[in-house]
Amino acid sequence: MTHFDAADAAVEAALAAGATYADARVMHRRYESMSARNGDVEDLTQRESAGIGVRALVGGSWGFFGVPDLDDAVARRAGARAAEIAAASATVPNRRGGPGLIPAEPEVGSWASECRIDPLSVPLSEKGDLLTSATAEMRKQGADIAVGSYDIWDTRKWFVSSEGHRIDQHVRECGGAITSTVIGDGETQVRSYPSRRGQFGTRGWELVEETDLGAHAARIAEEARALTRAPQCPAGETTVIIGGEQLALQIHESVGHAIELDRILGWEAAYAGTSWLDLSRLGSLRFGSELMNIVIDPTYPGALGSFGWDDEGTRAHKRDAVRNGVWTGVLAGRESAAVAGLDYGGSVRADGWARLPMVRMTNVGLEPGPHTLEEMIAATDDGIYMDMNRSWSIDDRRLNFQFGCQIAYEIKNGRLGRMLKNPTYTGIGPRFWASMDMLSSDIVAWGTPNCGKGQPGQTGHTGHPSAPARFTNVRVGVRG
């Protein structure tokens, strides 16, 4: 019995049990991670998970059931169970009627992410040596706690729907990071490379090799130590240049989540929250300055949010989210699009076979600007340059944010000056983006492997093309 056969059986059973639509995803994922601390490996984990998740629509209401078994009889029971759950949902129905799905042509095909070096085939000893040597070097250079880690996901999916979809995909993702922590007087200071959690993509081990963790170990240890002696980031309002890694998270939190259509429709109201965006103003609402061009692009090669089709069978396609500062697009699925009166989906994803596909970010990022980081610094008389995320928080409508960065430098008369510690900046999303007056052309597609959403909780993998940018009149230096 093939995985497609199991998915077919589940869909057939759901339809036989009364569903008007059903789809099923078989997923098989292998995961490996290693973590080293102060020169020794502290954890090596290998996980394998496989099962089938079935979605059924009964009377305009949904049910989902997941089971870790691919036997024909089990798959059929899962399909029937999904329909039974949907029937229960229908006893507390949407009084405005079932939303249905926007029309879609049945897609048939295969897709695999680019992968030059299979990360699971790289010897554990080689991967371990990379982490132990880098953390030993950081420790030698002054880190109190030196940590290195990598994560690898190898996911195969087989998707079938009652409309005729038949898709298989193979996605390989990996990434790694090193972090130095120094314990100061009643404080900790942290420096990471290449980002807070690492650089991740839908790529093979070549991504980790290109990152070259060991070459940056000594520097970040020294910087973490130097931060304990650095002056505090001053409090006040100033011009801020934000590095590309931090701006990627800014995009994720204040743009990506805000344009999720399920949030806009109130489906996440009790937990993740809603959005400040009003659908009636799609196409006219000013989100930011003219420099702000944000695209939704799951076709971006090698970025962490890339795929061939989303988890309800919509082919990956590129779409504007913000064009010249005006809000023009959302992250949607076939159901949410039907409710909103839109004609596109493509952003529905699930964290494993046991979880319901829901609206998620794919790759949401900036198009390049006309400047360089050096030009931005040279054009700033008085300001602060900060980068590398340390903390992040934003309100339930995705307006009021506060971010902390690992490191900052004052800018005086067009030159970088003293190192500053504990930099934070805070603001209101559209006001902040409206103040962006310079943007670098140096785009990097940063990967975020830890996006939490949904109940039960799901962890999403998203990509965020980003570059350094300058913002004016930003409040900085908030401290507790």
Add this chain to the structure above:
Amino acid sequence: MSDQTELELAARVLELARASAGPSADVDVSVNRVALALTRFANSYIHQNVADTTTEVQLRIHSEGRTASASSTLVGADALGEMVERTVAAAKASPADPGWPGLIGPAPVLPSHDVDEAIVDASPADRASRVRDYIEAVGDLTAAGYFRTRYWSSAYANSAGQAVSGACTEAALDAIAKTASLSDGVARQASRRIADIDCAVHGARAAAKARAWDGAVEIEPGAYEVVLEPTAVADVLYCLGNFGFNGKLVNEHQSFLEFGSQQMDGSVTLVDDAVSAVAAGLPFDTEGTPRRRLVLVENGVSRDAAYDRRSAVEAGVAANGYAAAESAVFGMSPGNIRLEPAAGPAPTEVDGPASNSSVLELVARVGRGLLVTDHFYTRCLDPRRVLMTGLTRNGTWLIENGEIVRPVKNMRFTQSYSESLGPGNVLGIGSDAIATPYNYGANSATAPGLHLAAWNFTGGASG
């Protein structure tokens, strides 16, 4: 896995692994079977309704100074055999592990609580019925949230002779009611027993809060005296657990804890108690270490932290039952933390935004301050002080002269949680502790209301 119990499955995998890794290897196996069902609603209808039943086997092998661990949801004979062989091979190929703490020997665990059969047997229709009760109780407001049930059966066996099993059940409601002008109120409760959660009562309470928050105005940020509702106190407890009482961070000197020191107000006693807690918990961890009631802070004096076996060896103390799937990397977190309530009469329903008479008594002692229902998106700026930033949510009100005088808009705070409970800073603790669910896993925090001398609000709704 047919009728095989979790303990039988663990024993089978242990046997396979010992046969492959050899008699000198340390081997342990943990088996978890979780049946989770969650009925989610928004805009006053059920929009996501899910269930899954998953059995996962976790295997750890330490051989010739090297360690590897693996887990799988594939529990057929072939798949388990492959997992064992992969893990043996991984242990041989992995770098040396000089910090291996060894395995626990035979040690009894406290008996599990009775499993609530009403949770085990709860059907989709049962959950939908409870959701309907909540939605009807909020009346003309909009309802959103979830009702979930979870049955968790677990077993652990190792090559040193430890073999234990246990089970627990959890039911939880987490929901809001929202007015047309978008003010909202929240209701949140977790329990081992489904009958403890009255969704109609919670719906009425959330609706009352939402109506009372309508017309909120913005006020100046600054330091305010606060009364935190149990829903907000739960966040304080979770964060103290993650960053303060985390044995790994204690070892690394990233925690504020100094054992034996009066670091909190004398009125504060914090315990973690998976065994007798109101909400779900198992009597042992993923290393088979039995769990007991753990006193973290006693009358303000810091007493203990959460350790797995590795961090316990590093600290020179005994492991106390906090190993979890990712604890080797992220450390250990008390999963059933509780702030002991003050003595007092059983609470009664009250009019207005306070959740009950216990909270209202705290409000009556405030000169000028804020009643805060809930926290949102709290994140750590520095673990050393448990310095957190986040926002208020689901209802905040200005208190003057012991009276709730007006609703105020959400505010951002940047506040050291450990210092907020420091000596002299706790002005009152409520008499009614409520267990609230955690979004990830079956953990909970049990908290009464809390009256604090100062909370540092660093921004208003408009920035």
